[in-house]
Amino acid sequence: MIYNKPFDATNPAAGYVNGNPATNTAGSIPCAEGLEYPQREIVAVIQAANLVPTNNDLTQLLQAIQALAGSKGLTVINNRKIVGSTRRIFMTVGLVYWTVPDGITQVDVEGCWGPGGGGAGGSMAAGAGGGFAAGTYTVTPGQVIPVTIGAPGVGTAGSFNSTNPGGNGGTTSFGSFCSATGGQGGGAGATAGGQGSGGDINLQGASGLDLDGTNSYAAGGAAPFGGGPAQTTAQFPGGGGGASTNALNSSIPNAGYNGALGAVIIRF
Known part of the structure; x- marks a missing residue:
């Protein structure tokens, strides 16, 4: 997965900026890829370890990495x-x-x-x-x-x-x-x-x-x-x-x- 810049930025390496009404600073507009792709990457790792993704367990990525490492001799x-x-x-x-x-x-x-x-x-x-x-x-x-x-x-x-x-x-x-x-x-x-x-x-x-x-x-x-x-x-x-x-x-x-x-x- 590549880095996905803010939707309203032209620089491909631009960072995300928080909005600040007190200074009239507009916040970055998140792109759909920036929100969707990391979730899909994480879910893919969890599923590869034969776990069922759930929002009730926020340690699944860690569990998956440990399980996959063990299956590869690590x-x-x-x-x-x-x-x-x-x-x-x-x-x-x-x-x-x-x-x-x-x-x-x-x-x-x-x-x-x-x-x-x-x-x-x-x-x-x-x-x-x-x-x-x-x-x-x-x-x-x-x-x-x-x-x-x-x-x-x-x-x-x-x-x-x-x-x-x-x-x-x-x-x-x-x-x-x-x-x-x-x-x-x-x-x-x-x-x-x-x-x-x-x-x-x-x-x-x-x-x-x-x-x-x-x-x-x-x-x-x-x-x-x-x-x-x-x-x-x-x-x-x-x-x-x-x-x-x-x-x-x-x-x-x-x-x-x-x-x-x-x-x-x-x-x-």
């Missing part, structure tokens, strides 16, 4: 940010570099999880869950962003009430935008969950159970929006490693289990 966030449907998942321990593709100026980090802490088999203490961060960031095409996936904490073995704690989880990060530390390894006393930072959302992982050598299972801590508490192998991403006794001989503790991997998931 997501409207907070009614203003539109992020593409291409998703990349990073979950290999270590450092890699991601180059922002042409035409991309915004990246949604759906999740940045720190890895879980390892369980301590000897002291029957489970590892804590990793932290979590998420946010939307402005980037530049061609920008090279380092992505680090921290190593999960390693579970340990030993005798009851030993002081051989499970390993701490490393730190996961998406460049300098956001990061999440790993969960603390199981040991004497409560374990601290990892912490997210730099995101629009920053959360801490849950602590693992410490059963002080009792004949039972110690569940690892959960990671926010990721791995849940595990009595054995930690769940991806970010859950803490569990600890347990030997089912055949309660006087012999099993080794603590490793924490779950960290991860970074982006969409653009």
Whole structure:
């Protein structure tokens, strides 16, 4: 649709003027196209989203844009940010570099999880869950962003009430935008969950159970929006490693289990 000037104007780019009797200023005469065409454009969008136009709902255009964006593989966030449907998942321990593709100026980090802490088999203490961060960031095409996936904490073995704690989880990060530390390894006393930072959302992982050598299972801590508490192998991403006794001989503790991997998931 083109711009439709006032009916009584000769300049195709002329603006509309309010009338003012006090100054004897005549107001612009609206043209029929200027009134009709915008309504038809809006109705066309509403109908394209399979909505029935009505004067009783003045949010239909917004609803239609959100629905149509979703059908094209786009997501409207907070009614203003539109992020593409291409998703990349990073979950290999270590450092890699991601180059922002042409035409991309915004990246949604759906999740940045720190890895879980390892369980301590000897002291029957489970590892804590990793932290979590998420946010939307402005980037530049061609920008090279380092992505680090921290190593999960390693579970340990030993005798009851030993002081051989499970390993701490490393730190996961998406460049300098956001990061999440790993969960603390199981040991004497409560374990601290990892912490997210730099995101629009920053959360801490849950602590693992410490059963002080009792004949039972110690569940690892959960990671926010990721791995849940595990009595054995930690769940991806970010859950803490569990600890347990030997089912055949309660006087012999099993080794603590490793924490779950960290991860970074982006969409653009």
